[in-house]
Amino acid sequence: MRIGTLLATGLGAAAAGALGGLATRSSIGTWYPTLRKPRYVPPNVVFPIAWNVLYATIAGTSAQAIDRLRADGRDAEADAYVRALAANYVLNGAWSWVFFKWHRLPAAAALAGVLALSSADLARRAASADPKLGAALAPYPAWTSFATVMSADIARLNRGGQH
Numbered sequence: 001m002r003i004g005t006l007l008a009t010g011l012g013a014a015a016a017g018a019l020g021g022l023a024t025r026s027s028i029g030t031w032y033p034t035l036r037k038p039r040y041v042p043p044n045v046v047f048p049i050a051w052n053v054l055y056a057t058i059a060g061t062s063a064q065a066i067d068r069l070r071a072d073g074r075d076a077e078a079d080a081y082v083r084a085l086a087a088n089y090v091l092n093g094a095w096s097w098v099f100f101k102w103h104r105l106p107a108a109a110a111l112a113g114v115l116a117l118s119s120a121d122l123a124r125r126a127a128s129a130d131p132k133l134g135a136a137l138a139p140y141p142a143w144t145s146f147a148t149v150m151s152a153d154i155a156r157l158n159r160g161g162q163h
Contacts, residue, residue: 006063012089013055019093020051023101031103036157041150054140058085061137062122065129072129081125088122091115095147105155112151116144 028044062085069078095115099108120141127134 001060001064002067005067006059009059009063009066009085012085013059016089016093017051017055020096023093023096023099027100027103032100035154038150038153038157041154050143054143057136058088058122058140061126061133065126065133068129068133074129077125077128081122081129084118084121084125088115088118091118099151105151105158109148109151109155112144112148116141116148119144 062081066078066081069075069081091111091114095108095111098104098111123134123137123141126137
């Protein structure tokens with residue numbers, strides 16, 4: 001794996017996490033606790049742990065996939081992967097703004113669904129470079145699919161409220 005590729009994917013992951021964190025901080029201890037949530041929502045401590053592991057996995061796996069595609073002379077696929085990854089990072093960071101900052105619960109549920117599809121697409125692209133890379137990235141679409149269900153249930157439980 002080239003250091004430059006890893007640096008680029010890592011900076012993208014850090015930017016997505018920072019962007020999301022900016023939106024989350026003001027609401028996590030104030031607005032978020034007032035929401036009605038399904039019983040299966042994990043404790044707050046789980047989320048930063050899960051996201052940090054996922055961001056590291058996304059960055060490392062994506063760097064390997066991009067480098068593998070380029071080494072195989074599949075530059076168009078590598079370029080498409082980079083674009084898909086950038087879009088995924090934007091969707092990832094944007095979700096926190098829609099949910100935590102702007103309190104748009106149905107829109108956040110829809111955006112989470114788009115993020116889950118984008119995450120599955122990244123895993124598919126990684127698998128095309130190397131099946132092991134696709135398997136390594138598989139927890140990401142699993143987590144974002146779970147987040148979609150959580151977001152939709154939170155939106156449903158808080159429909160019509162001041163949230």
